[in-house]
Amino acid sequence: MKVEEEHALQVHQQQFGQQGHASAAPARVNLIGEHTDYTGGFVMPMAIGFHTIAVISPRQDGRAIFYSANYKEEASFEVASLKAAPRDHWSDYPAGVLWALQQENISLGGFSMTLAGDVPLGAGLSSSASVEVATAMALQHHAGVKLPLEKLATLCRRAENDYVGAKCGIMDQFVVAGAVAHRAMLLDCRSLAFDLLPLPEQIRVVICNSMVKHAVATGEYGDRRDEVEAGQAVIHRERPGVNLLRDATLEDLEACKNMMSASSFMRCRHIITENQRVTAAREALLQEDMKRFGTLMIEAHKSMRDDFQASCAEIDLLVEIAMQQPDCFGSRITGGGFGGCTVNIVRAESAEQFVATLQEQYAAKTGIAAQCFVTAPSDGALALAVDGGAE
CATH class of the missing domain: 3.30.70.890 (GHMP kinase, C-terminal domain)
Incomplete structure (x- = not known):
């Protein structure tokens, strides 16, 4: 993933003329437990080696500028006046995370963010949660805060539910944020307690x-x-x-x-x-x-x-x-x-x-x-x- 990170940092430098700070979030696949998460049930996902990289640097004009390296597009928002007004556009996902953090009274100044990734879109591997969690990791660095796993996942889910308008449960954001290599995660979607289970090497x-x-x-x-x-x-x-x-x-x-x-x-x-x-x-x-x-x-x-x-x-x-x-x-x-x-x-x-x-x-x-x-x-x-x- 180091190559992906370095590429994203270079793209950010070219786009915004500033060095940035990179965060990464993987995709996920669910081994078993489908459509159980939003009714408080059990799921068994794992993170996989596709990633979204979010590179962030500060701005002085109070704006949030998101640049997608995949779509080669920019989207611009006024940080102080951001409302839950999705555009049916890729930028809804990172903007939704910014909005969700603001709902928690996390203070954020203006910033430029580059998003780049290799998660297949529309494949059921949670490209949206990967973008959300990568964005949240970058924004918490920008704000100088560190959110615990449960709070990070919950805010990213709120972005997708209440800003984007997708009725997902907590599974995707939780495992994308909290997964551990060589383990599948059995997650109780009501309590958010989880077990990490080894997969046989064979x-x-x-x-x-x-x-x-x-x-x-x-x-x-x-x-x-x-x-x-x-x-x-x-x-x-x-x-x-x-x-x-x-x-x-x-x-x-x-x-x-x-x-x-x-x-x-x-x-x-x-x-x-x-x-x-x-x-x-x-x-x-x-x-x-x-x-x-x-x-x-x-x-x-x-x-x-x-x-x-x-x-x-x-x-x-x-x-x-x-x-x-x-x-x-x-x-x-x-x-x-x-x-x-x-x-x-x-x-x-x-x-x-x-x-x-x-x-x-x-x-x-x-x-x-x-x-x-x-x-x-x-x-x-x-x-x-x-x-x-x-x-």
Whole structure:
């Protein structure tokens, strides 16, 4: 990542005529636990080795100037008068973080910021959280403050929820900020307590991008969340003490079935069973039982496809091809859904052959060249800063 950081510093110097300070935040992939985070449930993400670099330097005119090295565009804001007024533009994400920090009465003077990165967009690898957390790391340096993990993640989530208007949960921002290399994170999205779980050395996590893009700030992602919250509200009303789907059982859901829409029932069934799968996956990892872990991934994909109805033909095909390979333990859709990527658990010695076979068969059936990445759990933004990385 040192090369990426040095490039971003050079771009900043060229754009603004000043040396800057660099911060970095990774992307993430979620191994299991989809659409559970915003109902207080369990997730199991890990950070991966794509990054957003944010380079910052002070200005004297009270303005915030964001420059995207990827889009080669600038966006300008008056720091003192910034309002929650998204433009449906890439700059909404860093501007949202600035706004969220101001809501916490963190004093910020004018600044120039360059953003550069290699996180695939619209792939379900959380390019938005990577931008948000990198921006927040840079802004806290600029303000001379150090935010704890929980506060940093919560402010970045607020930026996406209340400024951008995307109804994400806390998972993405939390793991992008707080991940640790060589570990998957089991996160309790209600308490924000987490375990760091080792992945066996003999397996690799392979991410396959269907090249079908999705946008989570609008459309079906928001519809699904509305359906979930409608069902959750019914259960909360009818079952005292069940505040979130995290607390609900399938028996609770069945008892309330006739009081909610069929779609809400299915969405809630996915989340309740998905929480059970995440806790079972934790035990499988602790026992290094990758066959069991893979079975849980397949069950999770079927639930996303059938109950949550958030898959698509290309993703289903990738999973089907993956599970025909002898050294693939499990495969499923990852991210918000409606395109994006699959995540696959594969024997290390077979990872390259797995990628070649999958790409060949997917292209033959769809005409699409899938991007595939063999990954390992990486450090989050806070660990990168502590370990002498870009921060």
